[in-house]
Amino acid sequence: MLYSSQRIAKPYFIAAITLFTIQVLFGLSMGMQYVEISIPLISFDTARLIHISLLIIWILFGFMGAIHYIIPEESERELYYPKQAIQLFWIFLSLVIVTFFAYLLLPYATLAKITGNQFFPTMGREYLEQPTIIKLGIFAILCAFTYNMTMTVLHGRKTVINLLLLTGIAGSTIVFIFAFYNSSNLVIAKYYKWWLIHFWLEGTWELIMEAILAYIIFKITGDREIVEKWLYVMVAVTLTTSILGIGHHYYWIGMPEYWQWIGTIFSIFEMLPFFFMVLFVFNVVNCTKCRSSNRALKLWALSTPIMAFLGAGVLGFLHTLAPVNYYSHGTQITSAHGHLAFYSTYVMIVLTMISYAMPLLRNTVTDKIGQRFEILAFWIMTISMFCMALFTVIAGIMQVYIQRTTDINLPFIEIQNSMNILYWLREISGIIFMFGVIIYIISFFVAEIKKT
């Protein structure tokens, strides 16, 4: 670590890991309800709301941590406003805590009422459930963060990596404006909602992910030139496929039929960025002459593209063709894709970054024990998430078959009942995943700190 303002990354990472743990716990509670074990006090809808909101928020924390770490180093200077950066962290965290308890303790309708949703209605849409004032807060935070990072880069060295990070965060901030647009026409409301959700996940966040991956690979190999060359390729492919790929959300919401063609054709190619990510890391990383002695880091960095290829690329492709999506839309197949894609791209890239930066931030000795725990956690989490997605895909196939291809008119709940065993398997995978998270957290506490 070269610049003292890089230290600001640490609280962001700690908050990210904490919120991650809570998110998984809420997921487990829902999985329990799927197999009809009731959970006291937390209803399914509240748990789902918190599970999804926390996911987005903790990954944002992870990204902000990563970016606070990378930008000073790439720009070869301290942050432009170091003090404000740490204040921003506390403001953001308090906003999250307030929202969390509001979701947990108040009925959603009450929350909408007391935050004045009737005057400026933005609530009630999946992923965008936050009360309007909280949305404003998030937007202000994103603006302040982008501003600070931009000023830092403008007054420092400009590299492909930090310019791409800026593009990613500025882009995320701009498309967040669509969170404030709502229409009483459901089609129009959904149309614009995907501008935010799809362009974050498959656009601006993907750019941030590619920049972080490139940075890590650069740190492992020490060769900037070749990393930048690949980065251009990945970014170009992402931008050319993802923008019109948004069509895959417009098939059945009431948009004109041509979206079925546009969505299908462009999103076929949306797996290409992940294809190139795998090609990139395996082309560039030559394990015999790796500089870094951090074995866990190498494992994270090489596996992230592979898993992203499976979760986002393959599982995305599986249901992205309009004729297939006609059957699979909004089933457990969607859920399987959502889980594996999020884990493999954004969870893994944040944990990769933490694996690189945390030992430097905490000044740990290249510790054997901590590494061993981290590697064990990696395998447990990755394999169990893979299994969870697999069981969910299988459940989804069964659901599609019974519910949408036959004439048997079973009630929804009965169809769900017939998939009980798969829901059990999913929940067991989830519990094993939680063990992985616990071991991951332990890995930080067993690490030896260097005495200065």
Added chain:
Amino acid sequence: MNQDKVTINRSVSEIPDRKMAIIAESLYLLNLLIIPGLAFFILIWLFAKYDNATTMISGCHLRQAFSASIWAGLLLVLVTWVMLSTMNHDSPYTWMIVIPYFVICHSVLVLLGIMGLAKALAGKKFHYPIIGPSS
């Protein structure tokens, strides 16, 4: 320092038979992804026409891609065909097995192909685990 890197890069692209290695791996991937069958025939033709027994990287990648393509065909077409022709199409369980089998098998084969291509681009040898010949 910078000078160094340029010479390393140049030396990679100057490996004489690197091109053939890249073509072989690309054909393996094309066969799996875009033009099944056609790409395989081109690969057979290249395999027969060029010296595939050499110890150079082109020979290595030609042999590997050729063998792996045959295995891929068996695993994806033959096994799936056998499953579909022996199992009851009116049962959801058939599809709950066949679709995940096909998807997992196909994606693992594609991933291996990407790694093969990555090594070919870097001018290195590659060995497909299990489905590639051992030498």
